Amino acid sequence: MQPGAPAATAQSAKNKIVFGVAWEPLGFFPLRALDSASYYAQTLVFEGLVRYGDDKKIVPGLARQFTVAADGLTYTFDLRDGIRFSDGSPLTYADVAASIAVAQSKISPFRGDYECVERVECADGHHIILHLNAPSAPLLSRLVELRILPAKLLSQPDHGKSAMSTHPIGSGPFKLVRWESGLELVFEPNEFYWGARPQYQTLVWRVVPDKSLLAMAVERGELDVANIDATSWLFMGGDKAARDHDLILDRFRGSRTLYCGFNLRKKPFSDIRVREALCQAIDRETLVGKLFGGMALVPHTDAWPGSWSYNADTKSWAFDPEAAKKSLAHDGYALTKQGWQKDGQLLSLRILTLPDLRDLAQVVCDDLLRIEIPCEVQIMEYSSLRSRYLQKGDFDAIIWSRSSGPDPECSIVWGSAGAMNYSGFSNARVDELLKQGRKETTQAERVTTYGEVQAILAKELPWIFLAQPNLLIVHGADVQNIQRDNQAQTGLPWDNPLFNAANWKIVGKH
Secondary structure (H helix, E strand, C coil): CCCCCCCCCHHHHHHEEEEEECCCCCCCCCCCCCCHHHHHHHHHHCCCCEEECCCCCEEECCEEEEEECCCCCEEEEEECCCCECCCCCECCHHHHHHHHHHHHCCCCCCHHHHCCEEEEEECCCCEEEEEECCCCCCHHHHHHHCCCCCHHHHCCCCCCHHHHHHCCCCCCCEEEEEEECCCEEEEEECCCCCCCCCCCCEEEEEECCCHHHHHHHHHCCCCCEEEECHHHHHHHCCHHHHHHHCEEEEEECCCEEEEEEECCCCCCCCCHHHHHHHHHCCCHHHHHHHHHCCCEECCCCCCCCCCCCCCCCCCCCCCCHHHHHHHHHHCCCEECCCCEEECCEECCEEEEECHHHHHHHHHHHHHHHHCCCCEEEEECCHHHHHHHHHCCCCCCEEEEEEECCCCCCCHHHHCCCCCCCCCCCCCHHHHHHHHHHHHCCCHHHHHHHHHHHHHHHHHHCCEEEEEEECEEEEEECCEECCCCCCHHHHCCHHHCCCCCHHHCEECCCC
8 A cells, every 4th residue: 555545444454563664675685685674674584593682681582591601612502392484394403503504604794793603513403502612792692683594495506595585484473475566565473483473463564765755654544653764753743743643652762873984995085184074064963953853862983872882982073164174274185166175186075875864965965065075965776875886885975874783793894804894994903803802701891892993983983973863663552562661761673663563562443
């Protein structure tokens, strides 16, 4: 049903929840579809040996219990009895071993997360034992993200990519039953799921890429739950809309950082003094106030204040356009009729971004134009932006986002060889700290280590950290359990709006 179509009947609404969001997943194969929407969708159909509980602590998943040896070198998982995949086939030790093996392989962007696992064994069909070559503090959190996939598919030449991209076979609470690209994905409870099944029959993921249409669909009751941004909420009328349409806004502390990232392989963005000037030229406080209505923070790095590893004492950069001009002049730039020039080269940039970040990019561009830095914004689709530009290093700057998980391990983004280090950031000390952070076994040690990583990022500015918005989920009053326990403060893991979807409950008609 497109926005504007008649609302569902009361009877069907009791058994169906329609979730609206601006994005569509790229696919369900975990080693290739790395975008946020794909991650959210994958959490519905896949599960790991362990998972995050409501308080973000790691609790049993496919394993009914687990233990970690005192020396940190042996992890033992007791696999639940009778677990099956969504196609009815049994989930066994062979599937776990194959999933770990492919996660360690060359095709995996996450192989660094599992390189510490030297050997996997199973003595009795239930107790799966991981033997490590060195202690690894973030391993349990990485095992949350390790999707257990069927060994029969992983053994195929493409490791199951073709089969699972659009027809996933998993062991999570839902199964995918239909996908109309550009319109919607339809999920139903997985009848073979080991845990409590969702209390409704259908979850529809409705793709509504236009913010205003998304807001109107919520107001008309065409969406039961929607992941919106502050602009959409304000467009709807905020608290007045909630009263008029019997809506509830659940607001979570967000762990998603919106940023302007530079191509550090390319001049002049490889010059830290240029990056400093660009940062000083952007009025981030006003940006957050106007675009997010106070429902966001101005960050110093991509770590967020709710994290146990957060360093509150990193360098901050104030809005100071005059200081930005002085920095450029000190760096040898001269202001001409065309703008700032050095060695015959004009300081200008093209910012690439996604449709839903258009407004943010334009505000950044306008601020740079005010200090005579020519700037343009180019909007494109996610897949094209990632494969055509980011992976090939063909860009000046991007405005994009990154979500941080409960564990601060971030080698995939900030390690010199990180698979998602699109900016080309390379810092020997950061590489050393990231290796150290994997091996440290106490939280106190890791606070110090990752605090130093944050301090370096805040000082060197590979990205200008623009905003950390709250995660906003608006829903009808008849849908409950969107938020559980203290999640307003702890946030949802990876800012996943579907984290509680299996626990959502319909209590009546709007």
